[in-house]
Amino acid sequence: MFVFVFPSSLAVSAQEQGGAVEMQVTPLFGGNYARGKWLPLSIVLRNSGAATEVLVAVSIPNAQVRNTLTVNLAGGAEQRVVLYAAMDDQTRELRVSLEQGATVLVEQRLEVRPRSGERIMALVAERPLQLQLPLRQELFELPFLPLNQPLNELPDQLAGLSSLALIFFNDSDTSALTPAQLDALSAWVSSGGHLVLGGGPGAERSLAGLPPTLVAAALGPERALDTSFLGSYADAPPPAQLSGITLQPITGTLTFGPNDAPLWAQRDLGYGRVTQLAFDPSALGAWPGGPQLWDRLLIPPLIIRLPTGVEFSPDYAREQLASAAVLNLPTVNLPNSTPLFLLLAIYTILIGPGIALLLRRYDRQALGWFVLPTTALLTALIALGIAVSLRADERVISSVTLVEQVGDTVARARTFTGMVSPRDELVALNAPASALVRPLRAISGGFGSVEGLNGDIAQQQEQFPVPIVPWQLRGVFGDDLVEFPALDVQLTFGQAAIQAVVRNTTGRTLNAVVILYGEQLVRVGDLAPGEQVVKTWPPASGLGEGYPIGTAASAIVLADEREANLGVGGRLTREFLTRQQLLDAAVSRGSLDPAEGPLVFAFLESTPLALDFAADGAARNSTTCLH
Incomplete structure (x- = not known):
């Protein structure tokens, strides 16, 4: 049908x-x-x-x-x-x-x-694309919802594509896509999206503007395709004939069908996938096995089952963990007490022997009843003025950022920031105009709870007011694609050993760089811009050493720092907990097992996506994790 x-x-x-x-x-x-x-x-x-x-x-x-x-x-x-x-x-x-x-x-x-749990699919085609999809009542779960989408109206923000499970390009000239649309498309695939590229006569147009990372195979000549492989995807006999193009898979691509002329090719990119067909999907419109084929082929690469429903990306779980990290608020900035101590010392000298000796020298002891109270009163007034001028700003601001590389020069940055104030106030929030900002998701933790906020959140505007409620942690998180050159990490295979070569090409100082694969960890250390380090992989370990299978990534990465970060009563410091929660967020995939890697982590000295409350004098902390 x-x-x-x-x-x-x-x-x-x-x-x-x-x-x-x-x-x-x-x-x-x-x-x-x-x-x-x-x-x-x-x-x-x-x-x-x-x-x-x-x-x-x-x-x-x-x-x-x-x-x-x-x-x-x-x-x-x-x-x-x-x-x-x-x-x-x-x-x-x-x-x-x-x-x-x-x-x-x-x-x-x-x-x-x-x-919830539906495969929302954008069909981007010059002419209406008719796919023989299974009916909702024929599927136990994950029904299809196909929607026609004009190419020129495809969102140029990753957030605009976040509801889609699949995007299907067929005979559509992708050279008309803007750089912003292409960056959003690449980031969407890396975040768990499934990009499908139609073949046949329109294949060249569908690939015309796509970057190499979104292409699974080069295009060869047209030919008749062997359809016998389709029989393994459906109960119906394969179609008698099917014409298409010859796919020439690139490195790292899986092919399906005959080796000399595969029916489709697939490559994974981050959490997502690119599927490139050799044939025009409309050519299977009359084939009875079409519904079964599309049900098995057009599957989201990542299916996360949560109590609240099904997710096709790890975003929700990561946002929850990162929001919890905002609860690790800094301590209030204590005022400089030196002026008060100096005033107290001077007062002690005066009120003790100082005034008495001075009055005795000039034989004016009778004025003591006036001079002593006056000195005490003036000292109290001066102390009050100093205390008011040096009083602590009780506002605190906590900010964490996850930076995920999604391209050679582009990264996805998500910044979560919250503020506590002792009073009702309207605070200006500075944010890049290209970032999309929304309230933090409500969550509770060991240090309290975090709430979203009320009021207007402006878009395409670098500053807007945010209402803060007394003694409640209120905040927002922003999501944006930022220019960020990828860290160059390579594994080289030599005669004696495997080596990990890490070169800092980001243009930023990287701290505590590590490479993790499963339970194997290599510590690279701090890297200045342009610096290169070579490490043996995997690291040498003795009998009984290493970490049990299933150990959390954060526990492995931060193992050497744990003892040094134990505070009073054996509680871990908030700085340590923040790094731990960011590492957990970086590998989290909701109800699925965490990503095994190989993974590279580093901490940055500053965030590439600054969401900054304009609150001079407030205590601040900021932690940025690159993964």
């Missing part, structure tokens, strides 16, 4: 008039989203009046936080913008408003639909 895309089943577009400004809102992917992800909204603004500035805001009903975007509209202009809505688990409606100052020009509602 053919499954057609039916985005019109949802309220995918709404248009309203607000004075001289008209707004049309269309949620991408037909309003379907994976739980807790982002949903991009395509918004067209038409201004028939004079130049003006408007605010577009989106919120979940009854929520106290909004995602906003400020737009400068020229007179008589039409402008398309994309606003990202931070979704929860069950929302079926969004409220979008167009505002000017304190006036709401337009407010409208959009129907959206949460999808």
Whole structure:
């Protein structure tokens, strides 16, 4: 049976008039989203009046936080913008408003639909792609939800692709993709996405603009394909004939089918996968075995089963662990007490022998009743002034960052930051305009609990105010792709031993660099920019040494530091706990076993994605882990 895309089943577009400004809102992917992800909204603004500035805001009903975007509209202009809505688990409606100052020009509602454990698949094709997918009732789990997606509207933010389990390019000219779209696509695959590339006559167009990392095979001449292999993927006999192209797999690619002309090739990239077909998928439209083939072939590379549902990426688990690391707050900055001690010493000298000797010398002992109280009063006033001027700023800020390499020059950075203040205040948050920011997920830990925040969170804006509630840890986390040259790590095979060659090509100082594979650890140490270190792999170990199978990565990496970081009562220091939780977050895959590696970890002196509360004088700590 053919499954057609039916985005019109949802309220995918709404248009309203607000004075001289008209707004049309269309949620991408037909309003379907994976739980807790982002949903991009395509918004067209038409201004028939004079130049003006408007605010577009989106919120979940009854929520106290909004995602906003400020737009400068020229007179008589039409402008398309994309606003990202931070979704929860069950929302079926969004409220979008167009505002000017304190006036709401337009407010409208959009129907959206949460999808849990469904294979949301974007079909990017010049002509409608008809796949013979299995029906929902025919599958025990992971039903398909195919949605047509124009190439030019493919999100250029990783967050915009986060709801998708699969993206299928077929006879679509990918050379039209922008660098930002390609970076987002590469990062999406590395994070657990499955990219499928159609073959046949349109294969060259589908590969035209893709980087080598997203291609599994070079293209050869057209030929008739041997279809007998398809019989192992379905109960039906293979199709009698199938034409396609010859796939010439690159290094590290698995092929399926005859060696001289495979039917498809696959390569893994991070947690995700690229599948490249030799044939046009539409050619199997009449084959009865099509549903079984696509069910087995179009599978998410990573399936994480949690009590709350199924996830196709480790993002949720990592966000939970990283948010918990924010709870390791620094201690309050203590004031400099030296001026008070000096004042006390001077007062002691004066009130003791100093004034008495002075009055006796001038034979004015009778003035003692006035001089002594006056000196005490003046000293108290001076002490009060010093205490007020040197009083401690009781605000504390904690920030952690995970940096994950997703390309040769691009990394995904996620920064989690929280602040505690003794008073109600509105604090400016500085963030890169390209980063998407949302409230921290609520979580409790040994040092208290962390909450999100209320108010407006601006997008494409470098600073916006954040309301802080007294004595409550409130915070946000930001997600962005940043320019970050990849660390050069190679394993070389010699006659005597295997060597790990590590060269710091990041342009930053790297601290505590380690290489981990399973329970085998090599400590590289600190690396200055451009520095190279060669280590023997695996490390030599004696009888009875080493770590048991299944030992947590953080326990292995930080084993040598544990004793030195035991504080009063045998409690580990907060700095140690922060590094431990970041390492756990880096390898976490939810309910699945942690990633084994080989993995490279390092700690950076500064974060490439700074989310900074403008609070001068506040105590701060910041930890950044590269993995």
